Amino acid sequence: MPIISLQISDDLLERFENVRNLRGFSSKSEALRDAIVSFIEGNEKFETLEGYKIMTINLVYPFKDITIDQISDTYSRFHRIIKTITDWRIAEKKIEVVLLVGEIETIRDLYKELAKIKDVICSVRELVID
Numbered sequence: 303m304p305i306i307s308l309q310i311s312d313d314l315l316e317r318f319e320n321v322r323n324l325r326g327f328s329s330k331s332e333a334l335r336d337a338i339v340s341f342i343e344g345n346e347k348f349e350t351l352e353g354y355k356i357m358t359i360n361l362v363y364p365f366k367d368i369t370i371d372q373i374s375d376t377y378s379r380f381h382r383i384i385k386t387i388t389d390w391r392i393a394e395k396k397i398e399v400v401l402l403v404g405e406i407e408t409i410r411d412l413y414k415e416l417a418k419i420k421d422v423i424c425s426v427r428e429l430v431i432d
Contacts, residue, residue, distance in 0.1 A: 308334075348413075348426060351406045356429040359413055361398040363422040365391060372419045373398075380412040 310318070318333070327333035363369050377384060383404030390397045402409050413426050 348410070351410075351428065353406060354404065355402075355406050355409060356431065357402045357409050357426055358429060359400045359402065359416060359424055359426050361396075361400070361416060361422055361424045363396055363419070365394050365396050366421075369419060369421055370396070373416065373422070376412065376415045376419070379415075380408065383408050383412065 318330075322330065322333040325333070327336065361373070363373070377387070377400075383402045385401045385403050387401075388399045402412070409426075413424065416422060416424050
């Protein structure tokens, strides 16, 4: 089995260890393998979705003009599928939740464009309405 190395901050390691212990993982390797599998499965699922979807994209990024301008430009290109944007500013960070309705290919394109922007952390979730 290949070995990988990883550098993280002391704070992130402490948080990881707390969650690892709470979840009952016997080793860091076991917890990281589980996290990697979850990461892969979540991304594979997103890539195989089809049809018309309701989804949210969540963003966290530093409150900088250049980043805000890039995100605004991206939003303007995808205005057809964006139904609402809710945002908060906390310290020097901006947090946004974007509600999307449309074809998954277009939602996927928007997500990929946002994920390419420097210093932007984003995640995407499908909303299932029964």
